[in-house]
Amino acid sequence: MHLTHAEERILQGEKGPAQQRAMEMLVALGDLFGAEGLIPITSAHVSGVSYKTIREGGLRWLKDLAREGAVVSVPSTLNPCGRDPNHWEEMGVDLHFHERQSEILRAYAKMGLEMLCTCTPFLIGRSPDFGDHVASAESANCIFLNSGIGARTNREGGPSALAAAIIGKTANYGLHLDENRKAQVVVEVKLEKERKHPDFPVVGTIIGEAVETKVPYIRGVSPSDDDLKNFGAAMAAWGSLSLFHVDGVTPEAADQDLAGLERITITDKDVEARRRELSDARLDEVDLIAFGCPHLSVEELIDMATFLEGRERIRPGVDLWLSTSRVVAQSLRKEVQVIERFGHVLVDTCQVVTPVENKHKVTGLNSAKAAFYMVKEGFGSQRVFYGSTEELLSWVSRPKAG
Numbered sequence: 001m002h003l004t005h006a007e008e009r010i011l012q013g014e015k016g017p018a019q020q021r022a023m024e025m026l027v028a029l030g031d032l033f034g035a036e037g038l039i040p041i042t043s044a045h046v047s048g049v050s051y052k053t054i055r056e057g058g059l060r061w062l063k064d065l066a067r068e069g070a071v072v073s074v075p076s077t078l079n080p081c082g083r084d085p086n087h088w089e090e091m092g093v094d095l096h097f098h099e100r101q102s103e104i105l106r107a108y109a110k111m112g113l114e115m116l117c118t119c120t121p122f123l124i125g126r127s128p129d130f131g132d133h134v135a136s137a138e139s140a141n142c143i144f145l146n147s148g149i150g151a152r153t154n155r156e157g158g159p160s161a162l163a164a165a166i167i168g169k170t171a172n173y174g175l176h177l178d179e180n181r182k183a184q185v186v187v188e189v190k191l192e193k194e195r196k197h198p199d200f201p202v203v204g205t206i207i208g209e210a211v212e213t214k215v216p217y218i219r220g221v222s223p224s225d226d227d228l229k230n231f232g233a234a235m236a237a238w239g240s241l242s243l244f245h246v247d248g249v250t251p252e253a254a255d256q257d258l259a260g261l262e263r264i265t266i267t268d269k270d271v272e273a274r275r276r277e278l279s280d281a282r283l284d285e286v287d288l289i290a291f292g293c294p295h296l297s298v299e300e301l302i303d304m305a306t307f308l309e310g311r312e313r314i315r316p317g318v319d320l321w322l323s324t325s326r327v328v329a330q331s332l333r334k335e336v337q338v339i340e341r342f343g344h345v346l347v348d349t350c351q352v353v354t355p356v357e358n359k360h361k362v363t364g365l366n367s368a369k370a371a372f373y374m375v376k377e378g379f380g381s382q383r384v385f386y387g388s389t390e391e392l393l394s395w396v397s398r399p400k401a402g
């Protein structure tokens with residue numbers, strides 16, 4: 001990989017051990033993927049924040065970097081951590097975990113990252129522009145930035161996103177290059193039963209699994225921004241893709257040449273079969289209902305609060321968690337109050353990266369991404385019931401009498 005003189009000097013350690021380590025990581029990645037050089041980035045998003053996922057080894061690595069003077073050189077946000085700062089005890093998080101989590105956050109704060117732990121920074125004004133090069137870990141954020149906004153990022157790991165944030169550059173390969181952003185397969189979504197509003201997370205699992213790493217061009221759906229967020233998260237979890245185009249919706253769709261591409265069709269039958277496969281538990285076994293994977297938007301929270309207003313809590317043995325960013329929660333105090341009659345609006349965390357298994361065995365979800373991680377990947381060793389938002393909220397509430 002070609003480096004400038006200034007980059008070479010960082011690699012030789014002229015700017016200290018932290019910058020040197022970060023540069024070594026970028027060069028190793030660039031060499032591995034055949035990058036010709038580094039490219040400047042405008043922002044970064046770093047994962048590897050929860051103590052549940054990085055444990056003692058990750059904490060030590062972060063503290064060492066912070067001690068060596070690592071500081072980010074571009075605006076950088078953090079993914080969710082392992083607990084809500086105010087509700088961690090009710091979540092079943094123990095004191096040891098809580099304290100270790102606080103140490104992780106202190107290390108990131110020392111390095112200058114913004115202390116807003118969310119996987120949807122694009123919902124709270126931390127969004128790149130079309131064409132910006134960025135370095136994003138967190139597959140759900142990465143796929144939304146590439147697809148919904150037209151920014152350019154590879155699917156970074158936590159350490160490589162942090163290295164890029166420190167140097168202010170990333171290796172120029174993969175989705176930073178025009179040739180890798182072209183559609184490679186056409187997906188026709190032909191749904192009769194759910195034509196108006198498809199179950200986007202479920203359709204996303206089918207596409208993700210079918211195309212794996214190829215860039216799909218999707219026809220037959222008109223997702224809103226929230227749908228795109230949930231659609232993309234499911235695709236990225238069930239496949240390894242980080243970019244999709246939707247006919248007439250996403251910003252790079254109009255530039256695609258579809259001639260001669262392989263075609264895949266998705267029908268009602270596929271969607272019904274996948275929806276059945278997502279659940280390995282019944283609704284009446286659920287002891288936690290969790291929404292917000294990816295983190296909920298203002299509109300989604302308002303919709304849920306509106307549904308719950310005028311209803312009363314039933315089934316006190318079933319917890320209800322709604323995960324979002326603290327910026328969204330703080331902007332909706334009235335709605336949060338309504339929801340808090342039924343459960344908790346959690347900030348800075350989510351059901352996947354918290355030790356959910358401490359307190360719960362069966363989770364009710366409307367997120368196919370969360371279902372993937374909590375069952376297939378074994379995060380939290382949960383059994384799950386997959387249902388619609390309305391179905392799940394109706395399970396823990398009923399219209400007030402009179």
Ligand code: F3S
Pocket residue numbers: 079080119140233292293294295323349350351352353369370373
């Ligand atoms: Fe976000 Fe947690 Fe899901 S980080 S995308 S809510 S697994």
